[in-house]
Amino acid sequence: MKVLINGETKEFQDNINLLELLKVEDVAQPDMVSVQLNDTFVTKDDYSSIVLKEGDTINFLYFMGGGA
Amino acid sequence: MREFSDEELERYSRHIILEDIGIEGQEKIAQAKVLIIGAGGLGSPVALYLAAAGIGEIGIVDGDVVDLSNLQRQVIHSTKDIGVAKVQSAKEKMEAINPNIHITVYQKFLDASNILDIVKQYDFVIDGTDNFAAKFLINDACVLANIPYSHGGILRFGGQTMSIRPHESACYACVFDAPPPTNAVPTCSSAGILGAVAGMLGTIQATEALKYITGAGEPLFNKLLSFDAKSMQFRTINFKKNPKCRVCGEQGITQIKDYEAVTCEAKL
Ligand SMILES: [Zn+2]
Numbered sequence: 001m002k003v004l005i006n007g008e009t010k011e012f013q014d015n016i017n018l019l020e021l022l023k024v025e026d027v028a029q030p031d032m033v034s035v036q037l038n039d040t041f042v043t044k045d046d047y048s049s050i051v052l053k054e055g056d057t058i059n060f061l062y063f064m065g066g067g068a
Numbered sequence: 069m070r071e072f073s074d075e076e077l078e079r080y081s082r083h084i085i086l087e088d089i090g091i092e093g094q095e096k097i098a099q100a101k102v103l104i105i106g107a108g109g110l111g112s113p114v115a116l117y118l119a120a121a122g123i124g125e126i127g128i129v130d131g132d133v134v135d136l137s138n139l140q141r142q143v144i145h146s147t148k149d150i151g152v153a154k155v156q157s158a159k160e161k162m163e164a165i166n167p168n169i170h171i172t173v174y175q176k177f178l179d180a181s182n183i184l185d186i187v188k189q190y191d192f193v194i195d196g197t198d199n200f201a202a203k204f205l206i207n208d209a210c211v212l213a214n215i216p217y218s219h220g221g222i223l224r225f226g227g228q229t230m231s232i233r234p235h236e237s238a239c240y241a242c243v244f245d246a247p248p249p250t251n252a253v254p255t256c257s258s259a260g261i262l263g264a265v266a267g268m269l270g271t272i273q274a275t276e277a278l279k280y281i282t283g284a285g286e287p288l289f290n291k292l293l294s295f296d297a298k299s300m301q302f303r304t305i306n307f308k309k310n311p312k313c314r315v316c317g318e319q320g321i322t323q324i325k326d327y328e329a330v331t332c333e334a335k336l
């Protein structure tokens with residue numbers, strides 16, 4: 001199954017959910033990322049219940065708190 | 069409309085000959101009021117460029133004094149300013165660049181008790197703060213007061229920015245909802261920042277303010293621009309306002325409140 005992650009097409013096993021994807025993609029701190037699935041932001045509580053489909057577009061947006 | 073002197077016409081000539089700005093655009097710049105929150109890594113380049121551009125009224129907020137470890141990136145401050153209030157040091161440099169503008173300094177940190185009264189007096193706000201409590205507070209205040217603003221964040225070799233027109237484009241909370249848990253947050257002192265990266269992001273924020281004020285081009289509304297300076301890759305992610313947003317959604321906030329503060333100095 002192919003999905004588009006942060007602008008890159010990648011191959012994953014079928015029926016992978018968002019929580020598993022975060023692990024496979026090595027997102028060390030899931031708390032530090034906002035997940036966008038096909039233009040919609042997903043709440044953290046829903047990560048394990050959302051199963052990816054062929055052609056899904058996923059973006060990880062990282063928290064960046066610096067400025068000074 | 070304001071009559072420019074010969075000195076000002078010469079000073080701003082490279083703006084005025086830009087088709088998208090012209091004399092009308094420069095007049096809008098001269099009449100604009102911009103608030104810069106934070107006179108640090110992001111606030112420094114923003115303040116220098118907005119002063120040079122001739123923004124008529126600039127407010128600058130910071131409760132800190134200049135420290136030796138700031139000088140690697142906070143380019144508005146000099147070695148002789150160590151120990152001086154950042155807002156005073158910044159005001160001096162801005163006036164030296166452009167004596168035609170008016171600068172108001174707020175030597176304090178913003179919180180729920182004072183932010184709305186200050187933000188309300190401006191047309192555009194720049195978030196140049198270094199912690200999530202301040203960033204979410206600024207977002208809440210700008211949404212409540214309906215003031216457009218530029219969000220900016222930097223970390224190590226990376227930066228990200230989005231511009232927000234409250235109730236029309238997505239706000240910071242539409243994208244990031246709420247501050248991350250405090251134990252997950254790398255702070256600037258523990259994480260580090262390449263000084264020039266602060267300059268890259270700050271100059272984008274200054275550009276966004278000038279675009280909004282003059283109407284030139286399209287500000288980063290409903291877009292998050294992020295870059296990684298190591299690969300020098302820039303990426304823009306598009307989104308829309310979240311109708312269920314905690315802050316600007318249908319059940320959004322009606323009052324300002326403080327968020328739990330994790331500052332750069334927090335022990336982690
Ligand atoms: Zn929102």
